Amino acid sequence: MSKAKHPGTGLAAVAEAAGVSKMTASRVLRNASGFSTETRDRVLREVDRLGYVPNRIAATFRSDDTSTLIGVSVPRLTGGLFGPVLDSIDHTLSRLGYQTMIGSHEQSVKTEEAWLRAILAWRPAGVILSSRSHSEATKKLLRKQKIPVVEIWNIDTLPLGIAVGFSHFDCGYEMGQFVASKGYRKIAVVGAEAQAAGMAMVRFQGFEEALKSAGLSLAGSEILTDRPGFYPGYYGTETVLSRVSDVDAIYYQDDAMAIGGLFYCKSKGLDVPGDIAIAGWGGMEVAAVLPERLTTTNVATEALGKVASEALIARIRGEPVRETTVVETRLVPGNTV
Amino acid sequence: MSKAKHPGTGLAAVAEAAGVSKMTASRVLRNASGFSTETRDRVLREVDRLGYVPNRIAATFRSDDTSTLIGVSVPRLTGGLFGPVLDSIDHTLSRLGYQTMIGSHEQSVKTEEAWLRAILAWRPAGVILSSRSHSEATKKLLRKQKIPVVEIWNIDTLPLGIAVGFSHFDCGYEMGQFVASKGYRKIAVVGAEAQAAGMAMVRFQGFEEALKSAGLSLAGSEILTDRPGFYPGYYGTETVLSRVSDVDAIYYQDDAMAIGGLFYCKSKGLDVPGDIAIAGWGGMEVAAVLPERLTTTNVATEALGKVASEALIARIRGEPVRETTVVETRLVPGNTV
DNA sequence: ATGAAAGCGCTAACAC
DNA sequence: GTGTTAGCGCTTTCAT
Numbered sequence: 001m002s003k004a005k006h007p008g009t010g011l012a013a014v015a016e017a018a019g020v021s022k023m024t025a026s027r028v029l030r031n032a033s034g035f036s037t038e039t040r041d042r043v044l045r046e047v048d049r050l051g052y053v054p055n056r057i058a059a060t061f062r063s064d065d066t067s068t069l070i071g072v073s074v075p076r077l078t079g080g081l082f083g084p085v086l087d088s089i090d091h092t093l094s095r096l097g098y099q100t101m102i103g104s105h106e107q108s109v110k111t112e113e114a115w116l117r118a119i120l121a122w123r124p125a126g127v128i129l130s131s132r133s134h135s136e137a138t139k140k141l142l143r144k145q146k147i148p149v150v151e152i153w154n155i156d157t158l159p160l161g162i163a164v165g166f167s168h169f170d171c172g173y174e175m176g177q178f179v180a181s182k183g184y185r186k187i188a189v190v191g192a193e194a195q196a197a198g199m200a201m202v203r204f205q206g207f208e209e210a211l212k213s214a215g216l217s218l219a220g221s222e223i224l225t226d227r228p229g230f231y232p233g234y235y236g237t238e239t240v241l242s243r244v245s246d247v248d249a250i251y252y253q254d255d256a257m258a259i260g261g262l263f264y265c266k267s268k269g270l271d272v273p274g275d276i277a278i279a280g281w282g283g284m285e286v287a288a289v290l291p292e293r294l295t296t297t298n299v300a301t302e303a304l305g306k307v308a309s310e311a312l313i314a315r316i317r318g319e320p321v322r323e324t325t326v327v328e329t330r331l332v333p334g335n336t337v
Numbered sequence: 338m339s340k341a342k343h344p345g346t347g348l349a350a351v352a353e354a355a356g357v358s359k360m361t362a363s364r365v366l367r368n369a370s371g372f373s374t375e376t377r378d379r380v381l382r383e384v385d386r387l388g389y390v391p392n393r394i395a396a397t398f399r400s401d402d403t404s405t406l407i408g409v410s411v412p413r414l415t416g417g418l419f420g421p422v423l424d425s426i427d428h429t430l431s432r433l434g435y436q437t438m439i440g441s442h443e444q445s446v447k448t449e450e451a452w453l454r455a456i457l458a459w460r461p462a463g464v465i466l467s468s469r470s471h472s473e474a475t476k477k478l479l480r481k482q483k484i485p486v487v488e489i490w491n492i493d494t495l496p497l498g499i500a501v502g503f504s505h506f507d508c509g510y511e512m513g514q515f516v517a518s519k520g521y522r523k524i525a526v527v528g529a530e531a532q533a534a535g536m537a538m539v540r541f542q543g544f545e546e547a548l549k550s551a552g553l554s555l556a557g558s559e560i561l562t563d564r565p566g567f568y569p570g571y572y573g574t575e576t577v578l579s580r581v582s583d584v585d586a587i588y589y590q591d592d593a594m595a596i597g598g599l600f601y602c603k604s605k606g607l608d609v610p611g612d613i614a615i616a617g618w619g620g621m622e623v624a625a626v627l628p629e630r631l632t633t634t635n636v637a638t639e640a641l642g643k644v645a646s647e648a649l650i651a652r653i654r655g656e657p658v659r660e661t662t663v664v665e666t667r668l669v670p671g672n673t674v
Numbered sequence: 675a676t677g678a679a680a681g682c683g684c685t686a687a688c689a690c
Numbered sequence: 691g692t693g694t695t696a697g698c699g700c701t702t703t704c705a706t
């Protein structure tokens with residue numbers, strides 16, 4: 001490779017063309033102080049004329065507290081509530097001048113660890129994580145690198161740094177109380193977990209706890225080895241109804257599954273909520289396609305992403321940040337319970 | 338800042354601990370040749386013991402053809418077909434050892450340009466773009482940086498580099514032929530564009546062209562200033578039916594809008610497809626919630642992301658790559674047309 | 675307000 | 691199989 005990889009391409013070329021030193025050009029570009037208005041104009045004109053693209057690799061290398069890279073890890077990008085959250089994170093971070101490096105860990109702490117290693121090699125300014133738990137190696141890496149961490153999605157577990165989320169247990173508990181209060185007595189849950197247990201299991205625990213408080217117990221539980229979605233909801237409902245007789249209410253892992261269950265019930269001629277009640281979770285956009293209003297719990301996904309991003313940047317900038325922020329979830333009674 | 342930013346943290350520390358030179362340690366870590374088995378073991382033991390995290394910033398800086406950063410720009414992360422595509426891209430790239438830096442441009446060439454500037458400063462190994470058009474500055478930047486580019490989503494426009502996608506015009510044309518062949522005569526289109534025109538308008542053009550070939554013309558067209566989704570579909574249908582009498586078929590921008598339209602028609606007591614036919618586009622997962630099988634065009638989103646990623650990496654590695662790859666779209670007749 | 679020199683952590687090139 | 695040297699493009703530090 002030649003000595004100068006991109007001849008006439010760097011800051012030196014701009015500086016020379018503008019008749020100043022690299023240092024002065026650098027100051028202008030970083031909007032630091034220490035240059036006259038005419039110097040600035042001259043430099044910026046050359047930047048434009050030469051099509052200079054700053055090299056953040058070199059800049060970050062020189063002083064690694066200027067990184068504007070943020071690693072964001074989510075279970076997956078599509079199919080759940082993480083899409084809107086990620087969208088919100090990306091918008092907020094990009095507005096604040098940061099770049100997002102995503103990774104999807106598919107509920108595997110090992111995948112998350114591998115991703116984190118790759119990301120840390122880029123010396124990010126901070127990371128946003130969203131798995132329920134982390135490997136020991138992951139925690140050690142984060143501690144060692146002293147990197148700001150925001151954990152999103154749940155606040156039930158002990159946070160590594162800042163936590164922005166809500167209690168999945170409480171979501172389940174609240175729905176359990178609600179369903180029990182409506183007089184249902186033979187109540188089941190239907191979910192789907194492709195890999196390790198996610199937060200849905202915590203919601204189910206909260207749900208069951210509420211039933212117990214109401215003197216009831218869970219009449220059935222069907223957790224498929226699959227990703228949550230319409231079809232697992234459909235078939236999970238079929239299974240649980242064939243195994244347990246007279247089930248009069250089902251709480252689903254999320255709205256997509258609840259919709260699948262709703263269609264199964266209707267296809268069997270069951271009246272909802274007359275014969276059987278259906279409750280979902282998440283307030284997913286897909287529920288809007290129903291003529292029924294699905295009873296569910298709305299999650300403020302956009303606020304979650306925004307608050308998490310802003311908290312991380314504040315921490316990076318050394319501003320005071322609340323350790324834990326709870327974002328809103330709200331049980332929305334529809335006409336399916 | 339102190340001289341050594343992270344004392345005992347770099348390659349030098351590992352090398353010293355292992356009793357070799359930095360160079361040898363570097364060779365071991367990059368799995369290059371030129372070290373004995375026992376040297377390797379000794380180095381790796383120290384890497385592990387010291388919790389060494391390689392610094393890709395420095396490595397990429399030294400020789401910027403080793404970058405493993407890929408910039409990926411999409412209109413948005415959620416709400417359309419780009420979620421699955423992005424998911425597929427991220428999986429494929431991460432499997433190949435690359436990191437994804439996303440950006441969403443919201444159909445604005447200016448936003449895309451700003452994102453590109455920020456991303457190019459990181460000297461990515463390549464970029465994947467997905468807007469319909471680009472600003473002149475964007476094209477100039479890409480040319481100047483000589484960076485491998487893959488454009489996804491459409492192949493109707495002249496590509497900057499490699500193109501992986503399909504013809505939206507043909508999608509529309511095919512559906513136009515299909516609807517006309519079923520005997521419908523008063524046919525409208527309903528869409529939604531929040532910002533600049535996206536590819537949906539091209540599908541509508543193809544659709545209209547097919548109608549003309551069948552001796553028909555478009556009876557109505559309603560393009561809302563909104564993002565496509567259930568509600569715009571619902572209200573767009575209401576509007577077009579109130580403006581134009583006896584419409585007997587509607588082609589929608591996507592499945593989400595078609596579902597909204599379907600619910601509007603059913604709420605008004607219209608028989609589908611007896612009184613009015615409904616055709617969507619995209620083969621979106623949300624259509625699975627319907628008892629009807631929506632007539633639509635399936636898009637191979639996963640293949641699209643995979644092929645695009647692999648083509649980009651092949652180009653980066655200097656392997657031969659086809660300039661244009663067409664991924665499958667397939668008209669799937671349901672029972673709504 | 676401006677510039678000169680040093681050096682961030684790593685790896686290409688070359689020597690041994 | 692291993693080590694030495696030089697330098698990537700910036701920014702920090704210190705001088706003027």
